[in-house]
Amino acid sequence: MNKEQLEGKWNQVKGEFKQKYGNVTDDDTTFAEGKFDEMLGRLQEKTGKRKEEIRKEIETW
DSSP: OOHHHHHHHHHHHHHHHHHHHHHHHTOHHHHHHHHHHHHHHHHHHHHOOOHHHHHHHHHHO
């Protein structure tokens, strides 16, 4: 597992935590941010790309 994949896995964990925290506080913004972070983490893990690269790709869609 390379550095980008490891960072992707960590971002997934952070995203899941933000979702759980968002549910507890009923903060929809935190929940949505957590979902996005989880998605970025999964993409990082699968592709090995940096988060910034993935964000740029998404912005161009």
